[in-house]
Amino acid sequence: METTIKIIVLLLTSLTLYSCGGGCDDQQPLSQSTGSLTIERASSNDELERYLKASLVNNYATEVHRPVYMLASADSAEASVSGTAQTFSTTNTQESDVDEADRLKTNGDVIFTSSINAPEINIFSAQPGAPALATYPVDTLNDAKLSGLYLRSNANQLIALSGDSPQNFPLWDNWFTPSHWADRKTEVFSLDVAVPTAPELQRKLTLDGQLISSRRIGSTLYLATRHTPSIDGLTEYPEDERALHTNRDLINAESLAEMMPHYQINGGSEQSLFSVEDCFVGDYQHPKQQQSSIIGLIAVDLNDATLTPRGQCYVGDAETIYASAKAIYLATTHVAYDDKSSTELHKFSLDGAVPNYRGTGSVSGHLGWQQDLKPFRMSEHNDVLRIVTYTGDQSDSDRSPTTLYTLRENTATASLDILGSLPNETHPAPLGKPGEQIYATRFIADKAYLVTFRTTDPLYIVDLTDPANPFMASELEINGYSDYLHPVGENYLLGIGKDAVAANQTENSSDVMGDGRGAWVQGVKLSLIDISDASAPYEKQQIILGKRGSDTAASQTHHALTSLLRGDILEIALPLTIHDTPFFDDMPDSPSQYYQWTKDTLYRLSINTNTGEIQTLADIDSERRRDDPMYYYSQEWQHDRSAIIDDTVYYLQGDKVISN
Incomplete structure (x- = not known):
């Protein structure tokens, strides 16, 4: 499924321009040579209003426009270092001291899960083997499902997040169509x-805007939101001069107050989320960007009795x-997902009660x-910020499709x-x-580990x-790829990730492209790589x-992988959907042949x-069966999770917990 999605997105995005709402002619990528990237604090309400209205006019009232959609995936998440010396696993996160929302949280005694x-x-x-203790319904706007949980065990506090938005298939999220996100709200339940x-509801915070992502550091919850002003009667795609007028x-x-986001506490009166002193405006050479x-x-201070939000x-x-x-960095890609893309970065420091804007920069390529x-x-x-971007298929082998940049804050110019x-x-x-795409990327201390893939990994x-002089220490080629x-x-x-078999590269072969990258993707692959000598991994x-068609939720989100370190032994659990049943008895053994779900x-x-020795442990099978059509075609496996607590492993399959 993931392979199909990536190929569809690649084909669609190669034909599609970045959607600006009001027209996309004469687009230029934002880069160091195409205009200022500095954003400055708005000097007055009038300036903020003029800037916001100018942006709206550029998008919806400048020229006749017909719908153009940019399709991109928009889930939410990130990943972690090996587990700590404790008796139960925690959410797998990118940074060990920065917590992330997920659908399973535990304190070692109780397991909290959000329903799918x-x-x-x-x-x-x-x-x-214990049955569920309780089910707590959450009164969300429009019955929106929960997007993640945080657990503060020492405070007996569970935080549930929800976005008032449809749970669409990620490919069709229309992330780059601003009007699609108008009137969205984010809810925080304590x-x-x-x-x-x-459980008892203590407080509820409602924010105007779609939740982009969140993090928790100590007792502070950080939320990145996106609010698109909604104006009654506005035509999203004006088709004539009258509609433009x-x-x-x-x-x-429209007044500035009506366009700016608000918040409510416990359903009370609406209050302004930001004052003009909290907001920044940009000065781009190309206004349609x-x-x-x-x-x-x-x-949001989670110890605060009111959950009053503060930010910029x-x-x-x-x-x-x-x-x-x-620090927190907000990133976005400008222009299409091709070799003209650029990624803009905004840095906010976390050295005070409120995130503090520090600077902006831009690099070529997309994420x-x-x-x-x-x-x-x-x-x-x-x-130093390290970032890896993809700039597309390059025919010149001297020009890499992947670029690594290092950036540092310049306090004098408020830039990166x-x-x-x-x-x-x-x-x-x-x-x-x-032609190779970036798959897995991981930074550990002063090393970066990058996986690209076409025929090999x-x-x-x-x-x-030396951040000013990065260099390639080594390159290792193996079959398949890692996500x-x-x-x-x-x-x-x-x-x-996945194993892969090279496609037949002969000129007259019909399978020269394989899955579109010169190879046929096979079953799930786990690859243990020795990196003790960076020059010779x-x-x-x-x-x-499994065989072709098998997959793991860990390729969709790192939260699906669970680990617990016990001394020198790292225990790992990851959910799989196994396809290894032939569709018919005499099915040919071909790398292009898919297998049935098993x-x-x-x-x-x-x-x-210390030694890298691997020992396989007993699997825990789900209750899904091949004779049940509903489960046979189910995609619930993408949401499966697990927890390791003492000597027991708990498998969250759908909304059920199975233990061994």
């Missing part, structure tokens, strides 16, 4: 779970966030098509200045061959010891699970972090 079928929280005792069987009149008549959305980065905003766009313990993997393209280390890049004049070797190790890289101690990486062991299961193994 209704806006409710299911509560289970961490006792093998529950007292001191008595797990009887009407749109201009409606925009000019401006979006009409108001991006908010909001901090700017008029523009954002599609993902990356958070370290010190990929899979929303959950985008944050992994970024990392902050010693106050590029320190170095790779490839460069000193190190011109490409990061990826022509090159793993590139980049040395970032996600998980550190196993200091000497190993576990790659999770090697694949220590590989495990192939079962969904939780696959388990342990890895010695």
Whole structure:
């Protein structure tokens, strides 16, 4: 399914321009040579109103326009270092000290899960075979499902997030069509779970705007939201001069107060979310690059009796966030997802009660098509931001389709200045061959690990010891590819992805393209890579699970992988959907042949972090059966999770918990 999605998106985006709402002619990518990227604090309500209205007029009242859609994935998430020395697993996160929302949270005694079928929280005792303790329905707007949970065990506080938006298939989220997100709201529910069987709602915070993503650091919840002003009577796609004129009149008549986002506490009166002192406006050379959305980065003190939000905003766009313990970066891609794309970055420091805007920068390329993997393209280390972007298929082998940049904040100019890049004049070797896409990316200390793929899976190790002069330390080619890289101690990486067989490359062959990348994707592949010597990595062991059609939720989101470190042994669990049943008895053994679904299961193994020795553990099979048509075609496996608590493993399959 993921392969199909990526091919469809690649074909669609190669034919589609970035949707601006009011016209996309004469687009130019935002880069260092195409206009100022500085955003400045609005000097007055009048300036903020003029800027926002100018953006709306550019988008909806400048020229006759017919609908053009830019399709992109928009889920939510990010990933983690190996587990800590405790008795139960926690959510797999990108940074160990930055928590992320997910549908399963546990304190070792109780397991809280969000339902995939209704806006409710299911509560289970961490006792093998114990039935659900309780189900807590959450009164969300329009019965929207919950998008994630946070658990503060020491405060007996469970936070549930919800967005008032349809749960569409990610491909059709229309992320780059601002009007699609008008009138959306984000809800934050704070529950007292001191008595797990009887949660009590303490407070509810409602914010104007669609939730982009969230993070929790200590007692502070950070929310990135996107609010698009909604104006009654506005024609989204004006088709004649009369409609353009009407749109201009409606925009000019709207007040700033009506266009800005608001918030409510416990359903009370609406209050302004931002004052003019909190908001920034830009000065771009190409006005049609401006979006009409108001991006908010909001901090909520979870110890606050009222959950009063505080933050800063700017008029523009954002599609993902990356958070370290010190800063949050909001990123968005401008123009189509092709070799003319550029990615704009805004940095906000977290050294006070309110996120503080620090600077803006831009790099060529985009962050990929899979929303959950985008944050992994970024990392902050010693106050330097490292970012990997994809610039498309290049026929010139000297020009890499993948570029790594390092940036540092310039306090004098409020900018993020590029320190170095790779490839460069000193190190011109490409990061990826022509036509290869980026798959997995992982930054660990002063190293970057990048996986690209076409016919084989090159793993590139980049040395970032000197951020101004990054260089490729080594390249390892193995079959298949990894969607996600998980550190196993200091000497190993576990790659999770797919095996692949090279397509027939003869000129007259009908399968020369394979799945579109010169190879046929097969079953799920786990690859343990020895990285103890950065100049000579090697694949220590590989495990192939299932046949063509098999998949793992860990390729969709890193939250699906569970790990727990016990001494030198790292226990791992990941859900699989296995396809290895032939469609008919004499089915030919061909790499292009798909297999029928057989079962969904939780696959388990342990890895010695010192020796790399792998031991497989007993699987836990789901209750889905091949003779049940509903389960046979189900896509619920993408939401499966697990938890390891003491000596028991709990498998969240759909809305049920199975333990062994």
